[in-house]
Amino acid sequence: MxxxxxxxxAVGLENRSYPIFIGRDLDSLLQETIRECHSQGKKVVALLDxxxxxSRSELTVDLLQSIPHLxxxxxxxxxxxxxxxxxxxxxxxxxVDRTGNLIAFGGGVTGDLxxxxxxxxxxxxxxxxxxxxxLAMVDSSVxxxxxxxxxxxxNLVGSFHQPKAVFIDLDYLMTLxxxxxxxxxxxxxxxxxxxxxxxxxxxxxxxxxxxxQSEELPGVIEACCMDKAxxxxxxxxETIESTGGRALLNLGHTFAHAxxxxxxxxxxxxxxxxxxxxxxxxxxxxxxxxCKESDLGELENLxxxxxxxxxxxxxxxxxxxxxxxxxxxxxxxxxxxxxxMRSIGDAFVTSGVEWDxxxxxxxxxxxx
Numbered sequence: 001m002x003x004x005x006x007x008x009x010a011v012g013l014e015n016r017s018y019p020i021f022i023g024r025d026l027d028s029l030l031q032e033t034i035r036e037c038h039s040q041g042k043k044v045v046a047l048l049d050x051x052x053x054x055s056r057s058e059l060t061v062d063l064l065q066s067i068p069h070l071x072x073x074x075x076x077x078x079x080x081x082x083x084x085x086x087x088x089x090x091x092x093x094x095x096v097d098r099t100g101n102l103i104a105f106g107g108g109v110t111g112d113l114x115x116x117x118x119x120x121x122x123x124x125x126x127x128x129x130x131x132x133x134x135l136a137m138v139d140s141s142v143x144x145x146x147x148x149x150x151x152x153x154x155n156l157v158g159s160f161h162q163p164k165a166v167f168i169d170l171d172y173l174m175t176l177x178x179x180x181x182x183x184x185x186x187x188x189x190x191x192x193x194x195x196x197x198x199x200x201x202x203x204x205x206x207x208x209x210x211x212x213q214s215e216e217l218p219g220v221i222e223a224c225c226m227d228k229a230x231x232x233x234x235x236x237x238e239t240i241e242s243t244g245g246r247a248l249l250n251l252g253h254t255f256a257h258a259x260x261x262x263x264x265x266x267x268x269x270x271x272x273x274x275x276x277x278x279x280x281x282x283x284x285x286x287x288x289x290x291c292k293e294s295d296l297g298e299l300e301n302l303x304x305x306x307x308x309x310x311x312x313x314x315x316x317x318x319x320x321x322x323x324x325x326x327x328x329x330x331x332x333x334x335x336x337x338x339x340x341m342r343s344i345g346d347a348f349v350t351s352g353v354e355w356d357x358x359x360x361x362x363x364x365x366x367x368x
């Protein structure tokens with residue numbers, strides 16, 4: 001009997017439901033998917049993160065021999081109208097019709113761009129996610145949020161477009177740069193803070209830090225994916241207002257997106273900006289009278305342990321950050337919405353935040 005090398009989860013969205021495969025050496029599963037598409041006369045093409053092609057091309061070379069593919073530069077600047085247009089041209093040049101399938105090999109940038117290209121090309125074609133960074137595995141590859149950035153802000157243009165499947169092959173993490181792995185840990189920590197106190201306590205109590213070879217890593221990734229799937233199933237398109245719904249996943253991101261926009265895309269990895277954003281959200285929760293000062297020290301130590309930033313590398317203007325926050329897609333009815341915490345593992349969405357408190361939070365991380 002052949003040992004099954006993966007765990008299968010599911011995102012239940014009626015006719016848009018799809019599996020999440022988590023394991024090692026998932027090439028055969030992906031090859032089977034490609035063969036099935038080809039047997040039905042469907043075109044299959046791929047987008048490939050340029051950083052991946054340099055670091056771990058042997059994992060994808062066999063797969064890519066049978067399908068047209070386009071390599072994109074790594075980095076947040078690729079999530080742009082310019083590169084999106086290039087992907088559309090690639091799809092058209094490859095002869096992709098409405099039965100076509102697009103596979104995204106890469107991190108969150110590649111997955112977001114590929115997903116939006118798939119959502120918009122011919123008014124929608126199928127696509128698959130093959131996340132190759134920890135951040136993409138635990139967050140951006142699941143849930144169907146796709147999009148690009150504008151100079152005015154991050155992810156301001158996009159669509160909800162669910163993948164047909166997500167293939168989380170842990171072998172890709174073996175060559176992931178340490179900085180990228182750490183950036184992914186910010187999103188892992190986010191899940192603990194917003195609703196999974198057990199995960200947060202597990203992270204705090206681990207005798208050694210997580211890395212690509214940790215025995216605990218598959219379980220941690222699975223826990224994050226299950227949390228994400230549960231929230232997406234309840235609120236696929238972020239329409240629930242009363243309990244927060246999918247908006248809870250934005251914990252730390254109102255601050256993080258402002259940092260990325262003002263500092264310039266690429267200055268911080270997304271997870272690095274989220275790290276500072278999580279600390280900002282917790283400090284805001286303390287100022288609002290919810291969480292304890294001791295919670296701040298605990299979180300700061302955890303972020304520091306993974307070499308994640310807890311302060312801005314260089315000072316940014318509070319007024320510029322305010323402008324960026326007001327352009328954020330989470331603004332509703334002209335009011336900024338924040339995700340705060342009543343306690344660790346109990347997040348909620350609020351627009352009842354005093355700007356003076358936000359200024360204090362920004363100043364605490366080095367803004368002026």
